[in-house]
Amino acid sequence: MDLREERRSDRQAVRDVHLQAFGDHGPVVADLADTLRDTITSEGGLSLVAEHDGQVVGNVMFTRSLLDAERRLVDVQVLSPLGVLPEFHRRGIGSALVRRGLEVLAERKVPLVFLEGDPGFYSRLGFEPAGGLGFRKPSLRIPDGAFQVIRFPAHEPWMTGTLVYAEAFWRHDSVGLRTA
Template identity: 80%
Template sequence: MELREERVGDRQAVRDVQLRAFGDHGDVVAELVDSLRDVVGLSLVAEQEGQVVGHVMFTRSLLDAPRRLVDVLVLSPLGVLPDFHRRGVGSALVRRGLETLAERSVPLVFLEGDPGYYSRFGFAPGAELGFRKPSLRIPDGAFQAFKLPAYEPWMTGTLVYAEQFWRHDAVGLRTPDA
């Protein structure tokens, strides 16, 4: 399996990965990916025998820290073709992404996701690290952060998602009957 940065020619394959990886929500995720290209910090694909089988995107957002705004990244989405689940594709993409971002002096990566999955990479609950989530609809355990070597202790505050997440209503969970 080869891990590499996404190329322009990969766009349809990436869209197909997200459509299939997210099932009933695939359309929403694929549309989100397309719009996040305007604020992408890093987009990686996993390719096996010429086929894109996985994709992860890290998008630019802001941390509203007391001292100043801090450029940070949000890991979203991570998708792997169903036939390639449980083969380490997603893990390899996340690890490579974090390594690349450390080399680029990014201080922090945030995400909304399963703590049972993302804790293996060193993600921890954001609130425990001094961060506030951008929406009350995000479950506390799902709001996670990862400190990279460029992180400094004064970097605390509220995560501010890029506008595209709000436009696609891709922040937190909606209560259908509320």
Template identity: 75%
Template structure:
């Protein structure tokens, strides 16, 4: 498996990967990726693909958001989304993408990475419930256990507060869980 930064020529393949990986929710995720991609620059954010036998089989994106801390706003990263083609799931592709992304961000002195996801999966990388670390989630629709954070080398103890998602997450209604009966 080969990991690398996403190229302009990968856009359609990555979109199709998200459509397949996320089923009914795939269009929202694929559209979110398209919008978030605009914010990824060489020094801020990260979009990685995994290739196997010349085929793109995984994608992860880390994008800038803010932590509203008592001293000041702190630039942080949000891991979202992570997708692997159905036939390559449970083979370490997603884990390799997450680990590589966290290493790159740590080397860039990013202090914190947040996500919404399965604690059973993401705890293996060092993510832990955000609320237990002094962070407040950006929406009450996010289940407490799903709101997770990892502190990287750039973290300082005063960095507590509320995660403020970048605008595309709100525009695409990709924050927390909606109540279909409401």
């Protein structure tokens, strides 16, 4: 399994990963990934793929958002989406993608990475419930346990406050859970 940064030529393969990985919700996630990709720069954000025998089988994206802290706005990253082709589940691919992405972001001196996700999965990768650490979620539709953060050495104690998602998450209605 090779982990590497996404290339321009991977666009359709990454879209296919999310279409398959997220079932009925796949088109929304694939569209979100397409929009988020356009916000990634060499200094801000990251898109990694997992490749197996020349085929892209997984993808994770980290993109810029803001933390509205008392002193000032702080650039942070949001992990979303993370997708792996269903036939490659339970092989550690998603975990490997996340771990590699977190290594890169820590090296870039990113202070915080947030996500909405399964605490059982992400706690194994170092994420903690964000609410008890002084962070407020950007929407009440996000379950408390799903709102998680990982703090890196660049984090300072004053860096608490409300996460403000990038506009793309709102445009694609990809914040929290909708009822019905």
